[in-house]
Amino acid sequence: MTIRVAVVGAAGRMGSTVCQAVQDAKGLELVARLDVGDTLDAEHLAGADVAVDFTVPSVTEANVHSLLDAGVDVVVGTTGWNEESYGRVREHLARPEAAGRSVLIAPNFALSAVLAMSFAAKAAPYFESAEVIELHHPNKVDAPSGTAVATAQGIAAARAEAGLGAMPDATQTDPDGARGAVVDGVHVHAVRLRGLTAHEEVVLGNPGEQLTIRTDSFDRASFMPGVVLAVRQVSSHPGLTIGLDALLDL
Numbered sequence: 001m002t003i004r005v006a007v008v009g010a011a012g013r014m015g016s017t018v019c020q021a022v023q024d025a026k027g028l029e030l031v032a033r034l035d036v037g038d039t040l041d042a043e044h045l046a047g048a049d050v051a052v053d054f055t056v057p058s059v060t061e062a063n064v065h066s067l068l069d070a071g072v073d074v075v076v077g078t079t080g081w082n083e084e085s086y087g088r089v090r091e092h093l094a095r096p097e098a099a100g101r102s103v104l105i106a107p108n109f110a111l112s113a114v115l116a117m118s119f120a121a122k123a124a125p126y127f128e129s130a131e132v133i134e135l136h137h138p139n140k141v142d143a144p145s146g147t148a149v150a151t152a153q154g155i156a157a158a159r160a161e162a163g164l165g166a167m168p169d170a171t172q173t174d175p176d177g178a179r180g181a182v183v184d185g186v187h188v189h190a191v192r193l194r195g196l197t198a199h200e201e202v203v204l205g206n207p208g209e210q211l212t213i214r215t216d217s218f219d220r221a222s223f224m225p226g227v228v229l230a231v232r233q234v235s236s237h238p239g240l241t242i243g244l245d246a247l248l249d250l
């Protein structure tokens with residue numbers, strides 16, 4: 001059976017790459033390319049079964065609600081989500097008119113990044129210290145990256161489950177934020193550099209040793225197998241699914 005796909009944010013870096021990936025994928029048909037100014041209703045969705053959203057953090061949640069109202073399942077790669085916005089999507093999915101609908105939201109569809117997040121959470125209980133450094137192209141509008149936030153949350157959850165307390169840090173003065181953002185107690189540093197695409201390093205330290213976990217997306221092609229997998233599988237996972245790892249046997 002062919003899955004008909006609409007791409008929202010189709011004129012963007014990711015959206016245009018996703019349009020091509022959908023056109024190249026067996027069993028998928030691109031039926032709509034939507035971007036700023038297009039209404040997300042049944043008419044513009046042109047019979048799509050699944051919509052893929054790669055837009056901007058400020059609009060993605062509203063898009064998901066409109067897409068659910070229009071009766072399609074949704075795959076989201078846009079960043080900017082948090083527990084509150086996830087909660088509102090869960091509430092929407094619980095309404096009778098959205099029964100059986102599916103939404104999958106993933107901060108990163110690249111296999112190397114999904115594995116890096118998983119490895120970081122696995123390693124976290126064994127180290128006194130852990131910090132996340134994300135490095136991206138300078139056109140990125142949000143910092144820290146959604147992947148870095150998810151990585152830090154995974155590290156923090158694994159440390160908490162293992163009964164670890166706060167990490168050692170004698171910093172007393174940091175007027176300019178040199179220690180970076182703090183996500184659930186984990187420091188996250190953001191680099192924006194021309195020439196980069198999407199990269200992340202997780203450094204974990206003990207007395208006398210360090211583990212470095214690094215993922216590099218040199219090209220947006222790295223995200224496409226994960227996006228195509230999500231499009232193929234989203235409708236078999238009713239409700240809200242967070243992270244591509246939920247579709248992989250990690």
Ligand SMILES: NC(=O)C1=CN([C@@H]2O[C@H](COP(=O)(O)OP(=O)(O)OC[C@H]3O[C@@H](n4cnc5c(N)ncnc54)[C@H](O)[C@@H]3O)[C@@H](O)[C@H]2O)C=CC1
Nearest residue numbers: 009011012013014035036055059077078079106107108109
């Ligand atoms: N989950 C993942 O694997 C990845 C996620 N991302 C995330 O995807 C998002 C998009 O990234 P890029 O493609 O680099 O950005 P971009 O700026 O190149 O593209 C965003 C597109 O969304 C459009 N847009 C803005 N508001 C809209 C609206 N209300 N309705 C429809 N379209 C709208 C813009 O016109 C633009 O064409 C970001 O949040 C980024 O962090 C990026 C790469 C991989």
Ligand SMILES: O=C(O)C1=N[C@H](C(=O)O)C[C@H](O)C1
Nearest residue numbers: 079107108140145146147198
């Ligand atoms: O904006 C990007 O480019 C990327 N955004 C996502 C994020 O914020 O984690 C995924 C990847 O890092 C590329």
